[in-house]
Amino acid sequence: MVERLGVAVVGGGFMGGVHAEVLTADPRVDLRWVVDRDERVGTDLATRFGARVTTTLDEALADDTVRLVVVATPAATHEPIAAQVIAAGRNVLVEKPLVLSTGHARQLAAAARERGVVLAHGGNFVYAPKFVRAHELAADREALGTVHSVRVAFRTSGPDTDWFRSKATAGGGALTDLGWHAVELCRWMLGKPAIRAVTACTRQLSAAGDVEDQGVVLIEFADGAIGQCDVSWACPGGEQLTVEVIGTEGLVTADLWQGMGVEAYTNTKFGAVWEPNQGWLRPEWEWIRNSGYVHQDRQVVDAVLDGRPTTHTPDDAVAVVETLEAAYRSAADGRKVEMNA
Amino acid sequence: MVERLGVAVVGGGFMGGVHAEVLTADPRVDLRWVVDRDERVGTDLATRFGARVTTTLDEALADDTVRLVVVATPAATHEPIAAQVIAAGRNVLVEKPLVLSTGHARQLAAAARERGVVLAHGGNFVYAPKFVRAHELAADREALGTVHSVRVAFRTSGPDTDWFRSKATAGGGALTDLGWHAVELCRWMLGKPAIRAVTACTRQLSAAGDVEDQGVVLIEFADGAIGQCDVSWACPGGEQLTVEVIGTEGLVTADLWQGMGVEAYTNTKFGAVWEPNQGWLRPEWEWIRNSGYVHQDRQVVDAVLDGRPTTHTPDDAVAVVETLEAAYRSAADGRKVEMNA
Amino acid sequence: MVERLGVAVVGGGFMGGVHAEVLTADPRVDLRWVVDRDERVGTDLATRFGARVTTTLDEALADDTVRLVVVATPAATHEPIAAQVIAAGRNVLVEKPLVLSTGHARQLAAAARERGVVLAHGGNFVYAPKFVRAHELAADREALGTVHSVRVAFRTSGPDTDWFRSKATAGGGALTDLGWHAVELCRWMLGKPAIRAVTACTRQLSAAGDVEDQGVVLIEFADGAIGQCDVSWACPGGEQLTVEVIGTEGLVTADLWQGMGVEAYTNTKFGAVWEPNQGWLRPEWEWIRNSGYVHQDRQVVDAVLDGRPTTHTPDDAVAVVETLEAAYRSAADGRKVEMNA
Amino acid sequence: MVERLGVAVVGGGFMGGVHAEVLTADPRVDLRWVVDRDERVGTDLATRFGARVTTTLDEALADDTVRLVVVATPAATHEPIAAQVIAAGRNVLVEKPLVLSTGHARQLAAAARERGVVLAHGGNFVYAPKFVRAHELAADREALGTVHSVRVAFRTSGPDTDWFRSKATAGGGALTDLGWHAVELCRWMLGKPAIRAVTACTRQLSAAGDVEDQGVVLIEFADGAIGQCDVSWACPGGEQLTVEVIGTEGLVTADLWQGMGVEAYTNTKFGAVWEPNQGWLRPEWEWIRNSGYVHQDRQVVDAVLDGRPTTHTPDDAVAVVETLEAAYRSAADGRKVEMNA
Known part of the structure; x- marks a missing residue:
């Protein structure tokens, strides 16, 4: 049985949405909470990804299955939120900028080390x-x-x-x-x-x-x-x-x-x-x-396991072979080959 | 429990290797067989991906768990192999060119329809x-x-x-x-x-x-x-x-x-x-x-679940914050800021 | 004394204008006539380049100093006009397409050879x-x-x-x-x-x-x-x-x-x-x-011979030297150098 | 009669050669002297462009027809040479950097203004x-x-x-x-x-x-x-x-x-x-x-005035017309058209 990772996303804005989308595509992740001071914003995002919504980080941290908190709030709030998450013994991914001063960065790093949790910072590029x-x-x-x-x-x-x-x-x-x-x-x-x-x-x-x-x-x-x-x-x-x-x-x-x-x-x-x-x-x-092999083979697996239609069907293969046959004939005969459609 | 798809790859050359690599990266796939007339070639590939090797398609088709056969052999052999796979009631992905004549393409398409199996053709681009x-x-x-x-x-x-x-x-x-x-x-x-x-x-x-x-x-x-x-x-x-x-x-x-x-x-x-x-x-x-969010968040999940080290650590965040602080100071003072390393 | 070449341009449209502009920039060329059936069109172009205007090719060909005729009319008229020019013993540059049939192309080529005149065809690229x-x-x-x-x-x-x-x-x-x-x-x-x-x-x-x-x-x-x-x-x-x-x-x-x-x-x-x-x-x-040397040195020659102002003056050189001096000072001192403007 | 400008180039190296090539292509320019301390270097360049050679600027300035001096020597020598040329009442084009200090740049600018000569500086781009x-x-x-x-x-x-x-x-x-x-x-x-x-x-x-x-x-x-x-x-x-x-x-x-x-x-x-x-x-x-009109029309003028062969001849026009005729026929008939070469 695959171990699943309970996640809370703090901040329901654009970047919170990006992380929710990326993380929920990973079968190992269980997105449990969206935290946002603005309940409407949080609800929108939570609904899209089947998570609960709350306006307080405390409520999300009270959930024992939450092991990773993603912080995607305005920059000035990163430090207190990350400090609280670490103090609660949870792993944390903080969007860039991690914090706004070297002192805060060092404090968080030390706290994470001490509590034995992962402190990761955004900087996707x-x-x-x-x-x-x-x-x-x-x-x-x-x-x-x-x-x-x-x-x-x-x-x-x-x-x-x-x-x-x-x-x-x-x-x-x-x-x-x-x-x-x-x-x-x-x-x-x-x-x-x-x-x-x-x-x-x-x-x-x-x-x-x-x-x-x-x-x-x-x-x-x-x-x-x-x-x-x-x-x-x-x-x-x-x-x-x-x-x-x-x-x-x-x-x-x-x-x-x-x-x-x-x-x-x-x-x-x-x-x-x-x-x-x-x-x-x-x-x-x-x-x-980038050549398309991953997307192609995934479609084939989807077709076999889930009966999903593939984008390209045997009819397409017939059309391509017919065209290539006509092309060889045209090249040999030096004339246009009409297809009997 | 996730359903797994048993796969056999026919042809242990370059393209067989590409499909093996792509398919085994999908947790739903169980690569069971590599089929190659040349046992040494087949063994090399099978060993890389933990599959069995055989020199005959029959042996792979005798395995009931094999539901998808990937055909990555020279083009002229595609038709008989694909026909055999379909006749055995298995789904098939044939590298391009599917076959070399329109007649063969139509026959395979009809056979697949009749047996109710997926006939997919390569053409990754x-x-x-x-x-x-x-x-x-x-x-x-x-x-x-x-x-x-x-x-x-x-x-x-x-x-x-x-x-x-x-x-x-x-x-x-x-x-x-x-x-x-x-x-x-x-x-x-x-x-x-x-x-x-x-x-x-x-x-x-x-x-x-x-x-x-x-x-x-x-x-x-x-x-x-x-x-x-x-x-x-x-x-x-x-x-x-x-x-x-x-x-x-x-x-x-x-x-x-x-x-x-x-x-x-x-x-x-x-x-x-x-x-x-x-x-x-x-x-x-x-x-x-392409922005890196998928790779970034995967590293974080790996770090939490598996304890793998991340490429970029809190020390990196400290270095970036220090540099930005120095940059702001330099811009304000109109002079170079030396770092006390 | 430089020999000058009398030129007539037939066709006062866009391409006639291009040739007039190009040829009159050559000091060896004397653009004498613009020929156009539409006198207004011809006059516009002739006026721009100080040439005479006429509605008939005959009048231009009656001018003994005209040794080159440029044909820039619609394609279907190229052949008769070029034939007439060659018959009159004049060199001719015909915009592309020279003519519309191989027969006509061969006839013009033969006629030009016979009369000993240059037959050139457009195809600028x-x-x-x-x-x-x-x-x-x-x-x-x-x-x-x-x-x-x-x-x-x-x-x-x-x-x-x-x-x-x-x-x-x-x-x-x-x-x-x-x-x-x-x-x-x-x-x-x-x-x-x-x-x-x-x-x-x-x-x-x-x-x-x-x-x-x-x-x-x-x-x-x-x-x-x-x-x-x-x-x-x-x-x-x-x-x-x-x-x-x-x-x-x-x-x-x-x-x-x-x-x-x-x-x-x-x-x-x-x-x-x-x-x-x-x-x-x-x-x-x-x-x-493409590096600008031709344009630069031409400006200098113009300045000396004609007293024309150059685009870039000694004040520019002073500004550049001042900036480089400040740059060296800044690099040495590790601080911004203010310019006393 | 076109007025001609007598020019001396000081410095027979790479840049001296560039200016010599550019200036001698201008029919208004008469390159009279190449000045170089190394007589062999100067002779090479002078010979290429039909100029006299000397190892001293004095000798070139003694020639009354020299009205423009181009300075293409190592940077540290620009100032004294330019000052001497201006003092001799001649126009001067100095390769970049004009001089190495703001003070020298201002002195040269003032001297040129006073003597009423053109002081131009390189900076071709x-x-x-x-x-x-x-x-x-x-x-x-x-x-x-x-x-x-x-x-x-x-x-x-x-x-x-x-x-x-x-x-x-x-x-x-x-x-x-x-x-x-x-x-x-x-x-x-x-x-x-x-x-x-x-x-x-x-x-x-x-x-x-x-x-x-x-x-x-x-x-x-x-x-x-x-x-x-x-x-x-x-x-x-x-x-x-x-x-x-x-x-x-x-x-x-x-x-x-x-x-x-x-x-x-x-x-x-x-x-x-x-x-x-x-x-x-x-x-x-x-x-x-950049479209080629200048080069094309110049070839035509050269052909008429000097009898020089053009790059593209009436035979080329015949070949193009033949090809286009064949193309139209092929498009109409849907078959390849063989050329009877």
């Missing part, structure tokens, strides 16, 4: 399949030589929700919101060296709120590498999230939304790239899944 | 997430107007395995191998209209084997649309698989490996695209998964 | 700098191996002028208009081998006019190469003109408007490409001009 | 046709709204010539060499606002020389915009030079070598862009020239 592939390539010192530069640009047209633009609720602006990802991606791509010095400038362009909507951060790493973070809430045309890693012998770039995916260059060779494997490359990632 | 998104956009008649053209180019440097280049074992060359995908993608992108006429030319460039390694097929559909299939085994630089769908008001293109992903243009608006939604667009697909 | 570079790379047999495939796609949203859509005035539709370029580009990229066979399909989608607005042409060349021409007047989103040349060892692609320019791949090396010169490449073309 | 188009689009406040960000990345694998890596001869490293362009492009794209503050970091990665090979510069402009310059001599894979300009309603990017050219996005419309003109765009630049 370091798990994104495309970036995981870029990270693998960036770690190939044979192909890249000494890596000396990393740059992350993360630009959006700004948040939809008001609390993001208030220092009281969000702690900061674009730098807190997008900069979290940018800094984490820079560190990760380099193998998480220590940081020696930081130089930054920020600016508030928008009349709304009291936080910066643009920031540029230069990071000097202990290994000599330089990181650049370029974040903006004032960029039209759709979300841009790009990573560049440059070494003495090669480079890797990855563009999450607007561009092609992963590009790499090497003067030598990568260890984990198919042919061609010299000069400029566009390596695949998760090729079995 | 019509399940590929990127192309599924392109298909959704291509079906948006408000955004595309009347769709009149579709084109699929599928170019590789040719198969690694010898049997592909022999008419006796493969039935045909690039047209049979890659053309299957190209024809199916064209039909699907248009909504599977009937085919009125086919014109083609093929050519053998390579000295190896006795089949064509290039083919161009023009398809006239009953709804007036024109399809172009451009397939080649003689293209260096890595696999190219692109789809273009053009209508009177808009178009959709998708590049599986070399290019950016999905691009679309519309004179009007798409129903299922976020802002920006005018002119040229680069729509996302599977954004929750 | 085989002179386009980007495609000239692609052609140079495509001719590198060391890098490409045996070239076996060429493809040109030329897609627009259709002509603005009515006469293009009438068989009586234009001779044909998209195939005559865009197909001319596509066929010529295919031949040229391959080194102009003879053509062995042609297969095509065309279709009229639009209710306007009586000519095809889409065509696909397969060309089998005497050297075994296959050419594909894909032309359309029914493609939204802006003009697409792409060329692909594929060989056994490499390939070259060039995208005139929508894409990056020239891309190439080789398993070996190109003779005329800078580093990097392996794998996938993005070769430059006309790099001195 | 602000004249590059693609960037000129990007600049035009970036200046469209209707389309871009308030422009708040500009970024230039200029990355190469470093200079080929040793003097670039020595502070004594070059004044500085990548920041002096590439940063000049980056700063000038930032200023220009924004309309040259005053600069309020500069923050930078630099680093020397290479063991060769005594100058930085990487630099990042943040510029705060008086109008509130932020500029980022990212320059590197340590980037493999070929030269990267990209410009990004971002406003509240739209953005413009231009990639000189590796990417597509110019891309733009607007929530509104551009004043100077053809259809499509909404959302994401890829505007053309110098379309007449």
Whole structure:
């Protein structure tokens, strides 16, 4: 019998919904509670995923089967909620930014260690399949030589929700919101060296709120590498999230939304790239899944076990074979082949 | 208790391995047999996935728990194997090309219908997430107007395995191998209209084997649309698989490996695209998964249930918060902030 | 003293204007006449470029200084006009399509040879700098191996002028208009081998006019190469003109408007490409001009000879030097440097 | 009679050669002298372009017909040479960096003003046709709204010539060499606002020389915009030079070598862009020239005036017409048309 994990999601907004959707797709997860101060918001989400709703975290924590709490509330509330969850001996996943001060981060880490619970923090992009592939390539010192530069640009047209633009609720602006990802991606791509010095400038362009909507951060790493973070809430045309890693012998770039995916260059060779494997490359990632095999075979299993119709049927196979037969005939005869439909 | 599906894979080569990997990742599947005439090949694969090995299909079919047989053998053997599997009352997934003649395709379809089993055929790319998104956009008649053209180019440097280049074992060359995908993608992108006429030319460039390694097929559909299939085994630089769908008001293109992903243009608006939604667009697909949320939350569940370490720890969160604090301080003071590491 | 060439342009429409603009920028050219049946149209163009206007070709040909006649009229009129110009012993540049039948093409060629005059035909894209570079790379047999495939796609949203859509005035539709370029580009990229066979399909989608607005042409060349021409007047989103040349060892692609320019791949090396010169490449073309040197130095010569102001002045140089000085200081001191503006 | 401009080029290296090539292509220019301390170097260049050679600037300045001197020597020598040329009452074009200190820049500017001569400085990229188009689009406040960000990345694998890596001869490293362009492009794209503050970091990665090979510069402009310059001599894979300009309603990017050219996005419309003109765009630049009309018509003029053969002859036109005729016949008959070659 598979062990099931009871989960409570705190915060019924957009990110709470994302986690509810992701977690309930895992057969090991039992989503038991949605916690939101606004009962209507909580009820909407709870109803979608068959969970209970409550307006107090206490009620969810009173449920012994709840072993993981996901915190998806405005940033300034992360610390007290996470502290309460840990104190109750439960594992916790806190959306980014984990907290707003180094002191709080260290306290939570110490508390989690002491209670023996998992303290995980959001920052989804370091798990994104495309970036995981870029990270693998960036770690190939044979192909890249000494890596000396990393740059992350993360630009959006700004948040939809008001609390993001208030220092009281969000702690900061674009730098807190997008900069979290940018800094984490820079560190990760380099193998998480220590940081020696930081130089930054920020600016508030928008009349709304009291936080910066643009920031540029230069990071000097202990290994000599330089990181650049370029974040903006004032960029039209759709979300841009790009990573560049440059070494003495090669480079890797990855563009999450607007561009092609992963590009790499090497003067030598990568260890984990198919042919061609010299000069400029566009390596695949998760090729079995991206080729459709996972979705295809799942449909076949669904069809056998559940009697669900498949998207493509034997009639389709007949049509394709007929077309190929006609094509061979046409090529042989040098004339158009009419199909008797 | 979850019902489990007993599976036998016939053919222990590359594609047999792909299906074994994909199917065994599904907790509902129990891979019981690998069937291969070459016992060594079969044993290698069976061992990797904890299945039994046999050199005869009969032995696998004698196992009552086997309800799905996956056929991943050279093309010319598909028909007799699939016929035997269906006759034994088992569901079957046959790699493309299903069979090599329309007559055989119809016979198998009829037999499967009669025995009440699922007959599924490979052709994974019509399940590929990127192309599924392109298909959704291509079906948006408000955004595309009347769709009149579709084109699929599928170019590789040719198969690694010898049997592909022999008419006796493969039935045909690039047209049979890659053309299957190209024809199916064209039909699907248009909504599977009937085919009125086919014109083609093929050519053998390579000295190896006795089949064509290039083919161009023009398809006239009953709804007036024109399809172009451009397939080649003689293209260096890595696999190219692109789809273009053009209508009177808009178009959709998708590049599986070399290019950016999905691009679309519309004179009007798409129903299922976020802002920006005018002119040229680069729509996302599977954004929750591609953003990393699925991988992130799975790591957290693994950590709680199985005690596995997460890739990113509270120490990382501390480092990010410290950096952001330093960035805010630097921006405020106009000077570099040194970190006391 | 530089010899000057007297020119008459026949046809005061869009293409007549393009040639007038291009030719009058050449100091060796003296544009003397614009000929148009519609005096108002002719006058507009003639006035813009300081030429005389006439409604009859005879009047322009009566001018002894006219040595070159540019024919930019609807396609069906090309043959009689060109014949008259050649008969009058004058050189002639005829916009594409030169004429509408092979017989007429041969007659004009013979007549020009006999009279010793230049007979040139439009088809500007085989002179386009980007495609000239692609052609140079495509001719590198060391890098490409045996070239076996060429493809040109030329897609627009259709002509603005009515006469293009009438068989009586234009001779044909998209195939005559865009197909001319596509066929010529295919031949040229391959080194102009003879053509062995042609297969095509065309279709009229639009209710306007009586000519095809889409065509696909397969060309089998005497050297075994296959050419594909894909032309359309029914493609939204802006003009697409792409060329692909594929060989056994490499390939070259060039995208005139929508894409990056020239891309190439080789398993070996190109003779005329800078580093990097392996794998996938993005070769430059006309790099001195595209870098701005021609425009820069011309501004300097204009400034000296004609006293024209340059776009960028010594004040700009002062600002740049000041900024670089501040940057060096900031890097040395680890703090922001304020400029005393 | 066309007035001719006598020119002397000082420095017979790579850049001296570029200017010699560019200037001698202008019929108004008479390249009279190449000046180089190394007589062999000077002789090579002078011979290529039919100029005299000398090892002393004095000798070139003694020639009264020399009215423009181009200075293409190592950076540290620019100031004394330019000062001497201006003192001699001659116009001067100095390669970038004009000089190495603000004081020297102001002195030269004052001296040129006083003597009434043109003082021009290199910095070719602000004249590059693609960037000129990007600049035009970036200046469209209707389309871009308030422009708040500009970024230039200029990355190469470093200079080929040793003097670039020595502070004594070059004044500085990548920041002096590439940063000049980056700063000038930032200023220009924004309309040259005053600069309020500069923050930078630099680093020397290479063991060769005594100058930085990487630099990042943040510029705060008086109008509130932020500029980022990212320059590197340590980037493999070929030269990267990209410009990004971002406003509240739209953005413009231009990639000189590796990417597509110019891309733009607007929530509104551009004043100077053809259809499509909404959302994401890829505007053309110098379309007449890039289409090949200039090169085509020049060939025709050359053929008439000089009897030079054209690249494409009437035989080509015959072949194209024959192919189009065959295509129409094939489309009508539904069969391949064999050509009687």
